Amino acid sequence: MNTEFRKTLPGTRLDYFDTRAAVDAIKPGAYDTLPYTSRVLAENLVRRCDPATLNASLSQLIERKRDLDFPWFPARVVCHDILGQTALVDLAGLRDAIAQQGGDPAQVNPVVPTQLIVDHSLAVECCGNDPEAFEKNRAIEDRRNEDRFHFIEWTKKAFKNVDVIPPGNGIMHQINLEKMSPVIQVRDGVAFPDTCVGTDSHTPHVDSLGVIAIGVGGLEAESVMLGRASWMRLPEIVGVELTGKLQPGITATDMVLVLTEFLRKQKVVGAWLEFYGEGAAALTLGDRATISNMAPEYGATAAMFYIDQQTIDYLKLTGREDQQVQLVENYAKVSGLWGDSLKGAQYERNLSFDLSSVVRNMAGPSNPHARVATSDLAAKGIAGQWDNVPGQMPDGAVIIAAITSCTNTSNPRNVIAAGLIARNANKLGLARKPWVKSSLAPGSKTVALYLDEAGLTDELEQLGFGVVGFACTTCNGMSGALDPKIQQEIIDRDLYATAVLSGNRNFDGRIHPYAKQAFLASPPLVVAYAIAGTIRFDIEKDVLGLDAHGNEIRLKDIWPSDEEIDAVVKAAVKPEQFRQVYIPMFAIHEDTGPKVEPLYDWRPQSTYIRRPPYWEGALAGARPLKGMRPLAVLPDNITTDHLSPSNAIMLDSAAGEYLAKMGLPEVDFNSYATHRGDHLTAQRATFANPKLFNEMVIEDGKVKQGSLTRLEPEGQVVRMWEAIETYMDRKQPLIIIAGADYGQGSSRDWAAKGVRLAGVEAIAAEGFERIHRTNLVGMGVLPLEFMPGTDRKTLQIDGSETYDVIGERTPRATLTLVITRKNGERVEVPVTCRLDTAEEVSIYEAGGVLQRFAQDFLESATA
Template structure:
C-alpha cells in the first residue's frame, strides 16, 4: 500500500489519503478540474499503487488519455448466486487443476472480500393470490436447488473471504444499497471510498450513493477475487444535467424509462455518467437508485450521483450507525466529494434532460430502451378493442403481472404508490382478472415492514399481490408455471399473451415462455394492468370497472396524489425497520464446524454443479483462427438472452431433453440460469432462444426465427444444438458474425462460455457491449470489430464462407479478416482487435482468465519453492 499523502480526518482518529496533494503535485490545480469518478479512481490508486504506477496512472487521469491502461483495485466483490456460484465453481475447478499440477489448492482463495447473495434461485410457482405462496415457493426452491446449495455451503467453509447471505432475504443490489455499502470504507484506521465490482450488470444501482460500482462478467470478477487488478482505460465521463421536476403522478420508473431511451440514442455505451443539476436535487435517493440501476440499459458502465444531503438522509433512514453517517459526510466534504465541491466540474461531453417532459410510460415490447408513452398505445398499434367473450381471455391478455426487481422495489415511493392504488381500487370494488398471475417479490424484507406499517400490504394481497418471495423473480425469467387451463388456452388459441412487470429487462422469451412480449412499468401501473387484464387497453382512458354505485372507474380515479404518497412514506418508512432486517442478517457468527476439504466432492449425476472443463483438450490449447465456419450470422441488438437464455427450460429444448435423460422430472427442470454450474446442461442453452434470427436460416425469402443453424458445407438446417454437436465432432473452429450492440443485457459469463465450448474462436461485430466483450476475452474468444461503414451486409456474408484472422494481436490493433468465398474468391477486410488493454492481450493469449491465473500461480509457487 502506498502510504504517502496521509491526512487526518477532522474530528476523528481516522486517516485518509490526500489525493488532492498527489494529483496537484503532478499538475498544480488539476484536482479541481477532475469529475467525481476520476477523483475516486485517483483516490483508489493513491491508496493501492506503488509510486511508479501511481504517477503514470494519475498522469493518464489528468491528461484524459485512453491510449494506456491502468489498474483499478475494487475494495470488494458482490455476487448473486447465478454468476457468483458459477465463478466459485470455476475456482473450485481451478483448485483441482492446480492440485493436479502439484500445487496447493488451499492457497486458491478470493483475496478481496466477496459477498454472495442467494437471490436468483426462486421461481414463482405459487402466485400472490395464495396466502401461503412465500413458504411454498421457498420449499420448492430448496428442493430443486439442493445440489447448488450444497456447493454454496461448501464454499463458505472451503474459501476464505467469502460471505453468504442465504436464500429468502432479498435481492443483492437492494441489500447492497440498504446495508452492505458503507459509502466510505475503514481499514486499519484509514478511511477510503467504497468501490466494488459485481457479477451483475445492475451493480451500478449503488452508484446512487456516490459509490463507484460497476457490473462485470463472472470471469472478470474471478480475476479480481484472485487479486489481479481490473485494468481499464479511462472511460468517457459524460455529464448528464437534469433540469425541471417530474409532474404530478409521474414515478421514478417513468423517469428512468424515458432516460433509457434518451441515453441509448446518445450512444453512451461504456461511459461513466455523472448526473447533476437542479433536477437532481428533487430526486430522492430511491429515485436516484432507480435510475442508476438501469445503467446497463443505457449501455453505460456507471451512473453516478454525488454525495449530498439526500445521501445522508437515506443513510439515516436505512438505519446506518450514527458514526458511519457522520464519517461519510465529513469525508465527502474534506476530500472534495460533496456536491458543493463539484459544482464547477467540467466534462468533455454534457447531455441535458428535462424531467418535466416525462409522461406516464411503459417500455416495450422486447427492449427496455423502447419507450412507450401509455397515451400512444393506440397510435402504435398496441391497444385496441378489448374482446371480452364470456369464459375466454382477450387478445393481449396480461398473463404475468409482477411487482419485482430491485429497480423499483428499492424505492419506497414506488411501493407506497402501488399500495395506495390497490387500496383505492379495492374501495371501488375492482379486482384482478383471473388469468393474470400476480406477484409481489420485494428486494428487501424492509419493504414488507413499511407496507404493513402503512396498512397497505393487505390491500395489495386482496388484489393478488401477496409476497411470493424476497428474490429476483419474473425479471430474471423465474415467473413459474401458468395454471394449466390458462396455458392450454394460450397455446390452443395462439393468443398474443403478454407480461407487465416492474423490472429492468423485457427481452423476447425472457419473462415467460408463453408471454410473447413483455412491458416494463411502474409498480402502480402493474397493479392497474392486472385489473385491466390486457395490454390492448387504453390505461389512461378506458374503464377499469364499475363501482357499487354504478360509476365507471378509470385510472385517474384511483391514482394516488404525490402529497399522499409522500405523507405515507414520511410516517411509515422508519430506520428501525431496516435495523430489524439487517442487524441479524449481518451479525458476526463463529463457525465451529470442521474445516472443509479444499477440493470439492463433485456429484457425478448432478445437473447443477459439475467440474468445469476449461483445462481439458482444445480449451487449454492454441486457437488456430483459420478455416473458421460461421455458427451464426446475426443482426443488431443481439442480447445475452439470445446467446444464453435464463428463463424456464421447456421439455422439447436440447437442455430439457438432456435433463429428462438424466432422470429429472419436468416439473423440476427449473431455469437455464440455475443450471449454469453444469456445463453439460448450460452449453445446450447456447443460442437456444426461440426468438433468435440466424440469417443463415431462410425460409420463403425470410429469416426464420428459432434456435436454428445451417451446417456447412452440407447446407443442412438443424436445431442449433445438433449443429454444435456436429461441429464439435468434426473439431471445426467456428466464428460468429453480428451487427451493432452485440451482447446487450445481463452480464452472464455463459454467453461467452457457451460459444467457446461450441468451438467459436472469434466474434466479429459492428460493436460490443462492454461486459460481454470482457467475458469473451476471459474465455479466450477474440472480439473483432468491423470498421465504420462495413458489416455483414456490405460484405454479402451468407454463411457459406470460411474465415481466417491474421495479424499481430495488440491492444486495438488493426487485424485482417480473410473471407474465403465458396467460389474461391478471397476478400481481405480490415478489422479492429478489441483486446483493449495489454492485460486483456495477456489473458487472451493464455487461453482465458482461469488459464492465466493457473499459469501465474504455478510459476510463482515454483519460484517460491
C-alpha cells in the first residue's frame, strides 16, 4: 500500500490518502480540473498501486490518454444468481482443472469480497390477484431450482470470501443501493471510496451514490474475484448538465426514457457520464438512481453523480449508521469528492439536457431507447381503434402488466404513485381487465413495509397488484405461464398481444413468448394499462370507465398530484423499515454445518449445473482463424437476448427437446437463464431467439425471422442448433458477421460462451457494446471491427464465403480479413483488432480468462 500521501481524516481515527497532493505532484493545479470519476479512480490508484504504476496511471488520468492501458482495483464484486452462479461454476471447474494438474484446488478462492444475491430465478406463476402468490411462487422456485440452490449452498462453504443472500429477499441492485454500498469503505484503519463491479449491466445503479460501479460479464468478474486489476482504456468522461426541473405529473421513469433516447443519439456507448448542474442537484437520490440504472440502455459504462446533501439524506433515510453517514460527509468534503468542490471540472465532451422538456412517456416496442410521448401514441400508430367485443380480448391486448425491476421500485415516489392511482381507481369503481396478468415484484422488502404504512397495499391488491415476489421476475423474462384459456385464444385468433412493465428491457421475445411486443412505462402507467386492457387505448384521451353517476373517467381523473405523492413518501418511508429488513439479512451467522469437499460433486443428470468444458479438447487449443464459415450474417442492434435468450423454454425449441429427453416435465422447464450452469442446455440457447433475423436466410426476397441459418456449403436452411451440431461434428471453424452496436443489453456470458462452444473463432462487426466485447475476449473469441464506410452490405456478403484473419494481434492493430467468395474471388479487408489492451491480448492468446488464470496459478505454485 502506498503511504507517501497518507493523512488522518479530521474528526476520526481513520487514515485516508491525499489524492490532491499526489495529482498535483505530477502536474500542479491539475486536481481542480479533474471530473469526479477521475478523482475516485485516482484515489483507487493512490491506495493500491506501486509508485511506478501510480505515476504512469495518474499521468494518464490528468492527460486523458485513452490509448494507454489503465488499471483499477474494485473493492468488491456483486453478483446475481444467474451470472454469479455461472461464474462460481467456472471457478469450481477451475478447481477441478487445477487438481488434475497436481495443484491444490482449495487455494482457488475469490480474493475480493464477493456477494451473491439470488434474485433472477423466481417466475410469476401465481399472479397478483392471489393472496398467497408470494408463498406459492417461492415454493415453485425452490422446487425447480433445487440443483442450482444445492450448488450455491456448497459455494458458501467451499469458497472463502463468498457470501450469499438467499432467494426471496430482493434484487441485487436495489439491495446494493439501499444497504450494501457504504459509499466510503474502511479497511485496516484506512478510509477510501467504495468501488465495485457487478455481473449485471445495471450495476451502475449505485453510481447515483457517487460510487464507481460498473457492469461486467461473469468472466471479467471472475478475473477481479481472483485478485487481478480490471484493465481498460481510460474512458471518455462526458459531462451531462441537467437544467430546469420536471413538470408536475412527470415521473422519474418519464425522465429516464427521454434521457435514454437523447443519450443514445449522442453516441455515449462506452463513455463514463457525470451528471451535474442545478437540475441534477435538485433530483432526489431515488430519481438519480433511476437515471444511473438505465446506463446500459443508453450504452454508457457508468452514470455518475457526485456526493452531496441528497446523498447524505438518502443514507439517513435508508437507515445507515450515524457514524457511517458522518464518515461519508467528512471524507467527501476533505478529499475533494463533495459536489461543491467540482465547479472547475473539465470534461472531454459536454452535453446539456433540459428536464422541463420532459413529458409523460413510454418506450417501445422492442427497444428501451424507442421513446414515444403518451400524447403521441395515436400519431405513432400505437393507439387507435379496436373492436370491443364482449367476452373477447381486443387487438393489442395487454396480457401482462407488471410493476417490477430495480429501476423503478427503488424509487419510493414511483411506487407510491402507483399505489395512489390504484386507490383513486378503486374509489371510482374501475377494475383490471380479466385477461391482464398483473403483478407487483419490488426489489426490496422495504417497499412492502412502506406501502403498508401508507395504507396502499390493499388498494394495489384490489386491482390485482399484490406482491408476487421480491425478485426481478418479468423484467428478466420470468413472467410465468398464462391462463391456458387466454393463451389458446391468442393462438387461435393470432392475436397481437403485448406487455407493459416498469422494467428496463423490452427486447423482442424477452418478456413472454406470447407477448409479441412490450412497452416500458412508469409504475402508475402500468396500473392504468391494466385497467385499459389494450395498448391500442389512447391513455391520455380515451375513457377508462364510468363512475357511479355515469361520468366518464380518464387518466387525469385518477392521476395523483406531486404534492400528495411527496406527502405520502415523507410520512410513510422511514429509516426503521430499512433497518428492520437489512439488519437481520446481513447479520453474520457462523456456519455450524458440516464442512464440504474443495471439489464439487457434479450431478451427472443435472440440467442446471455441469462441469464446464473450457479446459478440454478444441477449446483448450489454438484458434487458426482460417477457413471460417459464417454461422450468421446479422443486422444492426443485435442484443445479447438474440444471442442467448433468457425467457421461458418452449417444448419445440432445441433446449426444450433436450430437457424432455433428460426427463424434465415441461411445466418445470424454467427459463434459459436458470439453466446456464449446464453448458449442454445453454449451448442449445445460442441464437435461439424466435425474433432473430439472419440475413443468410432469405424467403420471397426478404430475410426470414427465426432461429435459422443456412448450412454451407450445402446451402440448406436449417434450425440454428442443427447447423451448430453439424459444424461441431465437422470441426468447422466459424465466424459471425454483424452490423453496428453488436451485443447490446444484458452482461450475458453465454452470449459469448455459446458462440465459442459452437466453434466461432471471430466476430466481425461495425461496432460492439463494451461488456459483450470483453466477454468475447474472455472466451477467446476475436472481435474485429470494420473500418468506417465498410460493412457487410458494401462487401456484398451473403454467407457463402470463407474467411481468414491475417496479422499480428496487438492492441487495436489493423488486421486483414480475407474473404474468399464461392466463385474463388478473394477480397482483403482491413479491420481493427478489438483487443483493446495488452491485458486483453494476453487473455485472448491464453484461450480465455480461465485458461490464463489456470496457467498463472500453476506457474506460481511451481515457483
